[in-house]
Amino acid sequence: MEDKSFVAITNMYYKNALITESGGVLNDQFLSSFTSLLNTGGFLTPDIVLAGKRESAGWSKTFVERTLVGDAGGTYKYLGLRIYAHPWNDDISSVTTLESKVKILIGYTGTDAQYSDNILSQFRKIHQANETIKAKSHQHQTQLNLDLPPSHRGSNSYSLTLINRMLPSSIKKDLKTDAQTSGKNESKTSVSWHTDSGLQDYSTIAVWHHHEKVSSSSNPWRISLRPIPSLNSTPPIPAIIMNLESGGGLYYIFDEMNLRFEHAVLSGREGVRWSSTHRVTKEGGKYEDILGECWRGKKEWASSY
Numbered sequence: 254m255e256d257k258s259f260v261a262i263t264n265m266y267y268k269n270a271l272i273t274e275s276g277g278v279l280n281d282q283f284l285s286s287f288t289s290l291l292n293t294g295g296f297l298t299p300d301i302v303l304a305g306k307r308e309s310a311g312w313s314k315t316f317v318e319r320t321l322v323g324d325a326g327g328t329y330k331y332l333g334l335r336i337y338a339h340p341w342n343d344d345i346s347s348v349t350t351l352e353s354k355v356k357i358l359i360g361y362t363g364t365d366a367q368y369s370d371n372i373l374s375q376f377r378k379i380h381q382a383n384e385t386i387k388a389k390s391h392q393h394q395t396q397l398n399l400d401l402p403p404s405h406r407g408s409n410s411y412s413l414t415l416i417n418r419m420l421p422s423s424i425k426k427d428l429k430t431d432a433q434t435s436g437k438n439e440s441k442t443s444v445s446w447h448t449d450s451g452l453q454d455y456s457t458i459a460v461w462h463h464h465e466k467v468s469s470s471s472n473p474w475r476i477s478l479r480p481i482p483s484l485n486s487t488p489p490i491p492a493i494i495m496n497l498e499s500g501g502g503l504y505y506i507f508d509e510m511n512l513r514f515e516h517a518v519l520s521g522r523e524g525v526r527w528s529s530t531h532r533v534t535k536e537g538g539k540y541e542d543i544l545g546e547c548w549r550g551k552k553e554w555a556s557s558y
Contacts, residue, residue: 259493262490262491262493263493266490267478267493267510267514268397268399269397269399269506269507269508269509269510270478270504270505270506270507270510270514271393271397271504271505271507272495272497272502272503272504273389273393273502273503273504273505274498274501274502274503275389275461275501275502275503277501278385279382279385279386279461279501279503280463280500280501282378282379282381282382283379283382283461283463283501283527283529284463284501284527285375285378286375286376286378286379286382287416287418287527287529289371289372289375290320290372290375290416291418293369293371293372296320296339297318297319297320297416297418298318298319298320299314299315299316299317299318299319300314300315300319300331300332300334300336301313301314301315301334315332316419316420316425316427316428316443316444317417317418317419317443317444318417318418318419319336319415319416319417319418320339320415320416321336321337321338321339321413321414321415321416322338322339322340322341322376322379322380322413322414322416323338323339323340323341323412323413323414324338324340324341324342324412324413324539325338325340325342326338326340326539326540326541327340327412327413327534327538327539327540328534328538328539328540328543329413329415329451329532329534329538330450330451330538331415331450331451332447335543336415337540338413339368339376340376341376341377341379341380341383342377342380379414379416379529382461382529383411383414383531386411386459386461386503386531387409387410387411389459389503390409390411390457390459390505391409393505393507394406394409394457394505394507394508397507399507399508401508401509404455405455405508405509406455406508407453407454407455407456407457407507407508407509407533408453408455408456408457408533409456409457409459409533410533411459411531411532411533412532412533412534413531413532413534414529414530414531414532415529415530415532416527416528416529416530417444417526417527417528417529417530418525418526418527419443419444419518419520419525419526419527419528420525421464421474421520421521421522421523421524421525421526422440422441422472422520422521422522423522423523425441425443425520428441428442428443428520429441429442429445430442431477431517431519433477433479433492433494434494434519440472440475440519440520441519441520442517442518442519442520443518443519443520443526444517444518445517446479446515446516446517447515447516447517448481448511448512448514448515448516449506449511449530449532451534451535451538452511452532452533452534452535453533453534453535453536454512455508455509455512456511456532456533457505457506457507457508457533458505458506458511458530458531458532459503459504459505459530459531460503460504460505460506460528460529460530460531461501461502461503461528461529461531462474462497462501462502462503462504462526462527462528462529463499463500463501463502463526463527463528464497464499464521464524464525464526464527465499465523465524465525466499466500466524467499467521467522467523467524468523471521471522471523472520472521472522473496473497473499473521474496474497474499474518474519474520474521474524474526475494475495475496475497475518475519475521476494476495476497476504476516476517476518476519477492477493477494477495477516477517477519478492478493478495478514478515478516479491479492479493479514479515479516480513480514480515481513481514481515484513494519497526499524
């Protein structure tokens with residue numbers, strides 16, 4: 254696609270998606286923390302998730318290694334799997350009704366969960382970076398000046414981040430080919446087409462990413478966006494593919510974008526990719542909320558006999 258056509262389509266249909274450089278300080282914060290988590294071991298693992306929308310489709314292991322870090326007691330449901338966050342703060346004022354043993358088991362705070370001082374330090378650095386990204390998100394959202402009603406202007410108060418580590422296609426040989434690419438530009442898919450579920454409606458998604466600089470002839474890491482097929486856009490809206498620069502950057506999905514469009518990550522041929530995907534989760538997803546639902550369900554079941 255020619256640059257002029259790409260710019261025209263982006264401005265017309267994808268103006269709620271923005272890519273911007275992040276700056277060296279944010280890169281250093283994330284890379285040092287993620288490297289520590291990787292070297293410590295046990296934090297970054299592949300997930301076992303539903304292969305399709307029904308359990309009959311079976312279960313499969315993800316191509317990506319992940320961990321979740323966020324507000325104390327936070328959870329996130331991803332591809333049918335509920336993930337519990339490692340806490341990036343030590344505030345336990347909202348969870349005083351829970352038994353201390355339960356706090357330790359679910360990692361309500363870094364101190365309760367008995368993390369090492371080094372790991373606690375890394376979680377706090379991730380929290381600091383999250384605060385920086387909150388401010389950047391608000392600034393960019395304001396500058397976009399989108400013509401949207403107030404009810405469609407989403408929150409930037411990120412409560413957690415899903416951290417991902419992805420291997421390039423030269424190492425990860427079993428990645429699937431993206432159907433939208435072919436021939437010289439054929440790409441493998443590290444993260445297949447999806448919308449991010451379990452989030453507050455219209456909330457912003459912010460993604461920090463980084464991969465090592467690679468040869469110019471190598472297929473780069475890219476993201477692709479397209480309308481959700483079931484919405485049957487009229488006229489049809491073409492998908493777009495955007496290169497991700499090496500050395501670190503940020504991109505955002507603002508306001509109603511996540512409700513109308515889906516996205517995928519296309520693997521680069523070289524260079525391990527890190528990403529930190531910052532999200533605003535729906536209310537009712539914290540551990541104490543889920544625990545309360547379990548107790549209510551138990552009481553209802555017992556009262557029926």
